Amino acid sequence: MEHNKRKAALMLVLVLTICALLQSTALAAALRVGSRGEEVKQLQTKLKRWGYYTGAVDGIFGSGTKKAVEHFQRKNGLTVDGIVGSATAKALGLTLSGSSSSGSSGGSSSSSNSGNLYLLARLVYGEARGEPYKGQVAVAAVVLNRMKSSKFPNSMSGVIYQSGAFSVVSDGQINLSPDETAIKAARDAMNGWDPTNGCLYYYNPAKTTNQWMLSKPVLLRIGNHSFFRG
Amino acid sequence: MNQKTKDTLERIVLPAILAIALVAVAFWGSEQSALAEEYKTSTTAMYTRAFTELCDNINNLETALGKLRVTASPAQYVLLLDDVWRLSGASVSLMSQIPASHIDTADLNSFVVRLGDYAHGLTKKAVRGIPMTEEDQAQLAELHNACIRIGAELNERLAVGDIPVAVLTNDGYFTSEASEASEAGQGEGEGSGQYEEQEGLEEFPTLIYDGPFSESTEKQEAKGLTGNPVSEEEARTIAAKVAGLSEIEPQGASDGTIPAYDFHGTYEDGREVDISITKTGGHLLWLMSSATGGAEGVPDEAETARFREAAEKYLVENGYAGMRATYAQYYGGCALINFAATQGDVILYSDLVKIWVDRETCGVIGVDARNYLFSHTERTLNAPSISMEEAEGMLSENLTVKDRALAFIPITPQTERLCYEFKGTCGEEEYIVYINAETGEEEQIFRIINTEDGQLVM
Numbered sequence: 173m174e175h176n177k178r179k180a181a182l183m184l185v186l187v188l189t190i191c192a193l194l195q196s197t198a199l200a201a202a203l204r205v206g207s208r209g210e211e212v213k214q215l216q217t218k219l220k221r222w223g224y225y226t227g228a229v230d231g232i233f234g235s236g237t238k239k240a241v242e243h244f245q246r247k248n249g250l251t252v253d254g255i256v257g258s259a260t261a262k263a264l265g266l267t268l269s270g271s272s273s274s275g276s277s278g279g280s281s282s283s284s285n286s287g288n289l290y291l292l293a294r295l296v297y298g299e300a301r302g303e304p305y306k307g308q309v310a311v312a313a314v315v316l317n318r319m320k321s322s323k324f325p326n327s328m329s330g331v332i333y334q335s336g337a338f339s340v341v342s343d344g345q346i347n348l349s350p351d352e353t354a355i356k357a358a359r360d361a362m363n364g365w366d367p368t369n370g371c372l373y374y375y376n377p378a379k380t381t382n383q384w385m386l387s388k389p390v391l392l393r394i395g396n397h398s399f400f401r402g
Numbered sequence: 403m404n405q406k407t408k409d410t411l412e413r414i415v416l417p418a419i420l421a422i423a424l425v426a427v428a429f430w431g432s433e434q435s436a437l438a439e440e441y442k443t444s445t446t447a448m449y450t451r452a453f454t455e456l457c458d459n460i461n462n463l464e465t466a467l468g469k470l471r472v473t474a475s476p477a478q479y480v481l482l483l484d485d486v487w488r489l490s491g492a493s494v495s496l497m498s499q500i501p502a503s504h505i506d507t508a509d510l511n512s513f514v515v516r517l518g519d520y521a522h523g524l525t526k527k528a529v530r531g532i533p534m535t536e537e538d539q540a541q542l543a544e545l546h547n548a549c550i551r552i553g554a555e556l557n558e559r560l561a562v563g564d565i566p567v568a569v570l571t572n573d574g575y576f577t578s579e580a581s582e583a584s585e586a587g588q589g590e591g592e593g594s595g596q597y598e599e600q601e602g603l604e605e606f607p608t609l610i611y612d613g614p615f616s617e618s619t620e621k622q623e624a625k626g627l628t629g630n631p632v633s634e635e636e637a638r639t640i641a642a643k644v645a646g647l648s649e650i651e652p653q654g655a656s657d658g659t660i661p662a663y664d665f666h667g668t669y670e671d672g673r674e675v676d677i678s679i680t681k682t683g684g685h686l687l688w689l690m691s692s693a694t695g696g697a698e699g700v701p702d703e704a705e706t707a708r709f710r711e712a713a714e715k716y717l718v719e720n721g722y723a724g725m726r727a728t729y730a731q732y733y734g735g736c737a738l739i740n741f742a743a744t745q746g747d748v749i750l751y752s753d754l755v756k757i758w759v760d761r762e763t764c765g766v767i768g769v770d771a772r773n774y775l776f777s778h779t780e781r782t783l784n785a786p787s788i789s790m791e792e793a794e795g796m797l798s799e800n801l802t803v804k805d806r807a808l809a810f811i812p813i814t815p816q817t818e819r820l821c822y823e824f825k826g827t828c829g830e831e832e833y834i835v836y837i838n839a840e841t842g843e844e845e846q847i848f849r850i851i852n853t854e855d856g857q858l859v860m
Contacts, residue, residue, distance in 0.1 A: 306666075306676050306690075322515040323508035325498040335501040356692075356734060363731075363738060364756055364770045365690055367676065369658020384505055392656040392664075401658065402508075 203256040207233040210349075211266070215256060218264055219244060288328045290350070292316075292358035295332050297350035298340030300357075300397070307395035308354060310368045312361030314399070317372055323402070324372070368392065371399040452499035457556040459493040463517070464549040470542055476528065483525045490518025510552070517545060530843075622815060624660050626753070626778030629683025634663050637679040641665040644686050644720070644769075645675050655681070660775060662687045680775065686720065689769040693735030695762040700732055700856055705761075709737040712764040713757040717741060722755060722774075731856035735761055736768070738856075743774065745781055749809035752777040752818055781810060786820060786839035793822040793837040796844070801826040801833060811836055811846060821845050834859070 203212060212231045219225035224247075225240035238254040245252045248263050256264070292312050300311040318324035318331045325331050333341055340346045350358075368374070374397045375385045388400040466485045473479050493514045497507050524538060632640075634652060641663075642650040650667040653676075662678040669675065675691040701709070710727050717725050725741035726749060732738070736758045743753035758768025790806060797803065805825035810818045821836040832850040837843070848859045 305674065309690075322512040322519075324504065324511065325494060326515070327495075330495065330498040334498045334504045336503045336505075359733065360690065364772070365688060365768075366658075366772070367656070367664075367678075367688070369656040369660060369662065369678075371658060391658055392654060 202258075203233055203261075205233050205235065205238050205254070212237070214266060215241075215264065218266065289355070289358055289362060291328060291332060292362065293350035293355040294346050294348065295338060295340065296357050297348055297354035298345035299338060300395075301351070301354065303395040303397065305353065305357060306367050307397055308357035309361050309365055310371075310394050310397065310399065311374065312358045313366040313368050314371055314374055316361055317366065317368070317370055321372055367394060368399045370401060372402040374399045448499070449501050452496050456493055456496040456500065457553075459489050459496065460514075460549065460553045460556055463489045463493070463514075464546065464553045467542060467546040467549055471539075471546060479534070480525055480528050483521045483528065486521035487518045487525065490514050490521070494518075513548070513552075517549075520545075622659075622776070624776045626775040627660065627680060627682045627685070629685070631682055632679070632684035637663040637681070637684055638665060640684050640686070641677040641679050642667070644689060645677055645691075647675070650677070660687060660772065685775055686769055686771055687775065688772070689766075691767040693758075693760045693762070693767055695735040695760070697735050697761045698733065699854060701737070701761070706730070706737075708764060709759040709761070710739060712759050713737075713739050713741070713766065716757060716766045716769075717755065720769075722771075725755060729850075729857045729859065732761070733855050737761055738768075743778060745783065747808055748781070748783065748820070749807055749823070750778070750781065751809055752812045784820070784840075786822075788839060788842050790822055793839065793842060794824065796837055796842055797824060797826075797835060798828075800828045801835060802828070808839065809836070813845065819845055 203215060209231055212233045213229055215233075216225055216227070216229040216231070216237060219237070219240045220229060222244075224244045225237065227234075227236040227240075241256055241260065242252050242254045244250075244264070245254075245260060250260055250263060256266070292315060295315065296308050296312050300308045303311075315328065315331050319326055319328060325334060332338060332346070336342075338346070369391065371391055373385065373388070375382065376396050377386075377398050378396065380386065385400075388402065390398040390400050392399050463486060466482050466489065470479065470482045470486070473482060494511060497511055497514070500507075520541070524534070528534075634655075638650060638652060642648065642665075645665075645667050647667045647669070650665045653664040653666050655661065655663050656678065661681040663681060665677045665679070667675045667677070669691070671694070673692050673694070675689065677689050678687040679685070680687050700706075709730075714725070714727070717723075722741070722743075724744045726744050728740045728742050728749075728751075730737055730739045739757050739759065741755045741757060743750045743755075752773065754773035756768070756770040757766055759765070760767045786808070790808075794803060794806070801824070803824050803826040805823075807823040809821055809823045811821050811823075812818045820839045822839055824835045824837065826833060826835070832852075834848040834850065835844065836846040838845050850857055850859055
């Protein structure tokens with residue numbers, strides 16, 4: 173019995189060590205024929221946008237998608253195997269689940285309006301998912317109000333990525349894919365809805381310890397956030 | 403398994419595997435820490451570059467301002483102002499790249515933005531041939547002195563040697579001397595600094611001018627907010643009426659740029675609606691709900707007309723007469739139509755009301771009257787000094803005119819000018835050109851961009 177216990181303990185340590193090692197080198201999960209889901213959808217959307225794919229964006233990796241991937245690989249000097257591994261994913265600007273979370277997710281590279289909309293939606297999703305809809309629009313409106321203020325950078329990415337401005341930028345939540353609600357909230361704010369009535373700052377009274385923020389008169393509260401003009 | 407193999411396994415094989423694993427982990431750990439060190443070095447290098455460049459820019463700004471005070475050549479004057487504008491833009495961009503808290507950099511950021519904004523205003527005056535006034539001279543001298551002071555402080559820090567990245571991050575580096583001793587706040591949810599009122603503002607001179615970032619603009623008051631104060635109960639009745647609901651719940655007030663009472667309601671089909679009613683006059687500031695369908699893309703002309711009529715009917719019913727539809731976007735099951743007020747034949751582009759129409763029901767699901775409430779007043783209309791034909795003659799030959807109108811267009815947030823509006827095409831592209839009805843100068847050019855969501859004006 174004693175021996176067995178020791179052995180089990182040793183094995184456990186061994187297994188854990190190997191797991192840790194495996195995780196550190198985590199290989200990107202490849203997409204291939206038969207794969208399904210959100211990532212396949214993203215892949216199809218990208219291929220379609222760039223003209224490699226003409227089929228439906230249905231989230232199912234079939235022969236049509238495989239052909240499109242091969243076409244893309246040929247055009248971009250990659251190994252033509254019809255499988256989206258890490259190299260192809262990188263060329264496509266896709267982040268595969270399981271790959272280490274270095275780069276930001278794709279789709280935000282364009283500086284056009286839709287790129288800005290998506291960036292704003294990602295911030296809203298990171299900062300305010302779970303808040304009432306109006307509270308999500310309010311967070312987006314604060315970003316837009318900052319762009320118009322002399323105290324802040326005048327571009328959207330400047331405001332969002334400004335040092336220490338948003339906690340979701342430092343902890344990486346900004347890279348999560350936003351849901352429909354966050355995108356709609358960002359859009360409503362960009363079209364002019366400002367539930368904060370011109371506020372430049374907000375904080376969560378339950379979480380913040382920032383004395384400067386806490387000392388400011390609160391103009392309004394929506395959900396868990398308090399907003400003020402600064 | 404006999405005893406001997408069991409012993410071998412326990413005494414030799416397992417410990418050996420474990421030892422190998424430990425070595426591997428140690429190796430991996432050192433690799434990771436080397437990697438982290440590499441990242442740290444490259445981030446520090448980027449921060450250092452941004453900070454050093456910021457210092458350079460501030461020094462160059464100081465030099466340009468100094469030169470501006472002694473130049474006598476109009477051409478040199480404009481070039482130097484242009485330099486100030488460019489350097490201010492670059493400095494603002496660099497300031498957002500250094501790891502200092504946005505709360506600490508706010509005042510310096512404001513100063514640099516306004517400095518550039520002011521210089522740009524002077525350039526515009528100069529190219530119109532308006533000479534520099536004594537006030538401008540005095541203002542420039544003051545700005546120059548402020549820049550010398552800020553530049554000197556930054557240079558001093560630079561001369562010390564390495565750039566204190568950690569210092570930039572959290573010791574309130576960019577707040578004034580007076581509050582430097584106090585720890586300034588960090589980002590939300592981190593750290594806990596002793597807070598003292600920051601009295602850094604007087605370090606930066608106040609700039610009096612009219613530009614998009616001027617202090618007077620940021621403190622602007624709503625002109626269109628007429629009427630007497632209403633109580634929350636009165637506002638609630640108004641909100642319920644505009645939403646078409648019998649019950650609506652109060653959600654407090656938002657005392658921002660236009661103080662208002664907020665309300666929330668739910669329609670029978672579960673859609674929610676948020677409404678704000680101004681405290682002065684009980685005007686509808688916002689109404690926001692969602693569409694029942696999810697139609698996308700630009701609809702055909704008959705449908706477009708139907709949406710516009712629905713929106714126009716709503717506007718008239720709610721006391722906005724004589725509004726003219728300008729442009730529209732289509733997304734998420736709704737049509738967003740912009741309406742500008744008119745006075746006689748003149749379009750008032752500052753007085754905007756946005757209406758969202760549900761594409762399935764043709765009902766109004768959104769209203770934004772903030773711009774209208776901000777700027778709507780009776781304008782003084784002087785007869786234009788030049789005729790529309792004369793103005794049209796001043797247009798570029800490349801523009802084929804399709805449509806003409808007279809309009810007040812915003813030049814800065816506080817000034818607007820009476821202009822002739824010419825919509826036309828140049829090749830495949832559509833443009834709108836505004837010619838000043840007093841001076842005949844070209845005030846503004848817009849390009850219309852057709853997207854799958856509708857028209858955008860750039």
